[in-house]
Each structure stands twice: as structure tokens, then as C-alpha cells.
Amino acid sequence: MTGMRRAALFILAVLAGAGSAAAQGTGPQNATLKKAQQAFDNLNLPQAITLAQQALTQHLGAGDQERAYALLGGAYSNQPDGFDKAMNAFRQVLLINPERTLDPNRTPTKTLVAFNMALSTMLLVRGIQVDSASFVAGQGAVPIRFTVTSPARVRVRAVSGKTTVAIDSSVQNGAVSLRWNATLPNGDPVPAGDYTVVVDASAEQNSFSAAERVHVAAGNVDTVAHLTALPGYSPLPVTEIPPRSWRPFGVSFLYAGIAGAGTLALENSQLGTGTRRELYVVAGGALVTGLVMMLKKPAPVPAQGNILYNRLLDEQLVRRNADIAQQNIALRRQVRLTVTPIPAAK
């Protein structure tokens, strides 16, 4: 008894998952389809199948058609010998909505297997996605991703009015990642405007196309600012204060000594000796001045090493700025492309 109850609960959960997976947004509009959905929810799968098939014979909108086939797929996948019918029903779902997915966490395994088998037997391009990107034309690219459900020759191109740019052509299967450099065959950047990235997949008689719209904007490339100083290098002071020196006093002592000794030597003994006050006053002044200059904080003197270093820095700065100017000339010739996807509603 307990085992039967567990089985019933499991089936209920499974079918509820399948039903919810089949449901898309709002509920069905068609009355018969509503009844089919109720029967499905009540685990009355044969009645749900019958009612869904009846609903499909009526005039249904695309959403109700997708719901009806999804309901059939979910119901058949849980019926004995209903796997092929489930696959066929899911094929119809995918023809109506190629982007249709099932939540693997909420969908019964049988239903998922049937859905994936249906997917693998069809040629679809799903999940086409163009990233936003900004790059210098010729130096970057915008990523394009999509999934091809079965091996096929895939051609990708961007179309804007009369401009058609081939992006890629190759045999692909599964997840595909491409990069579009947004340039014309001659290397020039594509003109600014709205583009449609079209992915065409073909295999034998089957073919499928998907598209994504993007906007390409062209702008100037940022130029490099000129330098006012070399990073990491600072100019050094052009003057430095030398250490205190006895030299001023020594020289004044020497000069005063020479003057005094010279006077003594030149004095004519025949004329006697004077007071020498003239000598004492000036020589004393010289000695005092020398002493003061010796004790005084030395005046800054040019630092030749620093001056040479600063000159080298200036030369380097001029050279770097000349390089930057050349670089900016090249940058001004470049074009920055900004690619942004256009939302589907736009």
C-alpha cells in the first residue's frame, strides 16, 4: 500500500512538472485546451491527449498551439509506447518556438529525453547572443555565441541595408563561439548603424536561420595625455647648501696678514712708526667679516650634479612627449567601435 502511494505521488509530481514545463506564461486561451490542461493536471493523461488533439483541430493561436503540442509531448512521454509521439509533439513545439527549453530540475526525465531527442533530430540555431563590446577597429572583436543542434554548414554574416559583411563560414555542431572584428574586407571599420547578425545553418535539405540585431557606433580613440613629469622621477634641487667652512676666515686672515706684513715691511724706518690705525681698522674689519661669514649659514650654491640630472630628465620628458605626439597622430587615425545588442522589443 505504501509502495503504491509513493508511486502515485511520484507520478503526480512528474506530471505536474511536465505540465508546468509545457505551460508558457499565461494559461491557454482555447476552452478545449484548458480542459486538456485540467485533465493533464488531474493525471488523466488519455483524456488530456484526446482533448489536446481536439484543440489542435480548432483554430489556435501560436501560443496555444505550442502549449497543445507541449502538453501532448509531456503526456505521450509518460505513456507506454508514447515516446515517438512525444518526440513528434516536441518537434512541433520547436518548430513554433526554436528557443523553447525545459527546466531540467522540474521536468521528468522521460519528457526531457524525448525533448532532447526531438531537438537532436532537428536543425536549429538557438540562443544566438552578441555581447556588448567596445574596441579599436582592427584591434579587437565582439563575441558572437549560438548553438547549432546538429552538424551543419553555418554561415554568419552582418547585414545593414546594402552592406553585407561575411563573419564566418564553417561546419559546426553544438555551442559555437565566434568573434567579429567589425571590419570590411578592405580592413576599414564597418559604417556605423544598425546591423542584423544572421546565422544560416544548412545540412542537406534542411536549413535554419536565426538573427540578432546590434547597433554599431563609431567614435574617436582616446589620445594619450602629454607628460608634465616622468613618473617615478622627480627633479632635484638645483642648489645645495655646502657644509660650513673655515675658508672665509682663513682667507681674510691671510689677506689681512699680507697687508699687515707688507706694511711693516714697507715702512721706512727713516720716517718713524705711525699709529697704523688705518691698517688696524680695515684689517680688523676684514677679520670680523671673515669670522662672520665663517659662522654664518652658507649660502646655497648650484648643485652641478643635480642640474645635469634635471637636464637629463627634461630631455627624457621632451623625448617621451615627442613619442606621445607621434602615438597620438596614429591614434587619431583610428576608430573606436562600440557594438551593443538591440533588444528584441525595440
Add this chain to the structure above:
Amino acid sequence: MTRALRGLGLVLALASPAAAQRVTVGVQGVFADYRELSSALTYSGGGFAGIAQLNWHKFSGDFQVAKINYNPTSGSLATDKFASTQFDAHLRWFLASGVSLETGYTKRDVSPDFTTQNFTAIRLGIRANYGLGPGANLLLRGNYLAASKFSGGGTAPLALELGLGLSVGSASGRWRITGDYEFQRIDRKTSVPVPIQQAMARIGAAVGLW
């Protein structure tokens, strides 16, 4: 007095703050000692002097005029005082490391005449100028006084001059306090030796004009 003050104001107004002044003028107070013939004929005196200095590339020069009133010193046998007007010209050519070749002219007139000797000579020598620091300079000079002439006649085969100078002021040279010492020994000879010796000190101030 008013004129003197106006003149000084004009001089200061003309003084510019240029880094290196080319023309400097100044006034000085002078005191001096003068001896002639023997230790019995000695004078001392004081007065005023004016100076103008020029600097141009490697050339420099100065012109000085000093007016000194000499009085006999105590113990001197001289009885007459006299006034001396001395004109000095120094012209220099810079050689290297503060050393300049110097030439010039000196002329000393006394009043009344024949109280002592009028004197003229051409000076030849060298001058060393040493910078003690910003705005402070020391100079030493030695000259041979050639072609000496005296109002009383005679020659001076040996006539030497020794000088010590001091200059302190702003680093730009706009203003300066100056001190100069000058010692002259002149071995004048007529029929007998009549030596002359003068020691002079000038203390004053100078301003750079431009």
C-alpha cells in the same frame, strides 16, 4: 643740505635690483697718516672721498677723489697744515680666479703749494678679489708706482703701493659698506733721500645704479 639729500634720493631711486651692478657710486670718510723726509715731519688728517666703479665683462675700473685736511701730529716739527686732493684711477683686466691685472694713475695735489710734495705716478700691479660669501668681498692689491713726478723735483726708483679692501652688502650689489686701506712708500731722491709715506683708510657706503 637739501640739495645733497635730493641728490642722494635720486641716486637711490636710480639704483635697480639687478643681480650684478655694473655701475656703483659711493661716498667715504677718510683718515690718513702722511710722513715725509723724516720722523719729524708727520701729519695726520681726515676728510671725504667719492668713488665711482664700473664693471664691464672682463674690464673693471674705479675712480676716486679724496680731500684730506692734514695737521701736524703731536711731536712733529711741522708747523703748517695743508689740504691734499688725491685722484686715483684703477683700471683692471680680469685674468682668472679673482686675480686681475691692474694699471692706473694717481695724482696728489697739496695746498698751499710746497707744504709737501705734489705727486703723480702711473701704477702697475695686480689685484686679488676673493668672495667670502654672498655680498662679501675681500681684495688685496699691490702696485708699482712708475714714472713718479714731484713738484719739488727728484725721482723715485722705488715706489710701492699696497692695498686691502673690504666690501659687504646685498648679494645683488645694490648697496655696499666699503673699507679700503692704502699704503704708499715712495723712496724719493733728490740730491739726498727724501722718502714719502702715506697710509690712508676709506670707510663708506656705495650703491649700485644699474
